[in-house]
Amino acid sequence: MSIASIIRERRSIKKGYKPDPVPEELVLELLNDAVYAPNHGLREPWRFLFVSSEKKADFIERMMPAFAADQQEKRRGLFSEPSAFLIVIMNEDPRQKQWEEDFCATSALIQNFQLLAWEKDLGVVWKTNPHNLDPKARQILGVQPGEKIVGFLHLGFFDRAEAPQAAPRTPAEQKFSRFE
Numbered sequence: 001m002s003i004a005s006i007i008r009e010r011r012s013i014k015k016g017y018k019p020d021p022v023p024e025e026l027v028l029e030l031l032n033d034a035v036y037a038p039n040h041g042l043r044e045p046w047r048f049l050f051v052s053s054e055k056k057a058d059f060i061e062r063m064m065p066a067f068a069a070d071q072q073e074k075r076r077g078l079f080s081e082p083s084a085f086l087i088v089i090m091n092e093d094p095r096q097k098q099w100e101e102d103f104c105a106t107s108a109l110i111q112n113f114q115l116l117a118w119e120k121d122l123g124v125v126w127k128t129n130p131h132n133l134d135p136k137a138r139q140i141l142g143v144q145p146g147e148k149i150v151g152f153l154h155l156g157f158f159d160r161a162e163a164p165q166a167a168p169r170t171p172a173e174q175k176f177s178r179f180e
Helices: 003-009 024-034 056-066 069-080 096-119 135-141
Strands: 046-051 084-091 122-127 147-157
Touching (some): 003 096, 024 046, 056 135, 084 096, 096 147
Antiparallel strands (some): 084 147
């Protein structure tokens, strides 16, 4: 399969995960390729917190106090969908240029991970929900001052035949201009 095909075919898999556990070894294999994302000065500003399928129930219960009481059942349901989670955390450099370079590099790493996972029929959706910024959630997850949660990656195997259809994309020509 060509890179262009994988880019065009990849979808965010938000539900319909199979009950199969996501092996830590597979996540590490994908990450070891994903870390080849371009990153200025090879700062490698990222770290990863993996919530295995076996630890998911404990994770959900520990996360519940981060949500208002009237939101906990909804959040419990949403967290119960995927088989596992990969939380991507980056160092926040106080210098704006470096912060932006690091955020872009971490985002490129996440995209690499999603493409690599697609090839293995591992569904991924990249979530940037408000709890990523919540001090209670950050404490539960061990996120330190000077670190940013770039995303919760929801993981689970899926049936490719049931993957969502592609949404139309605007042709690049419609957003393209030339410097004159």
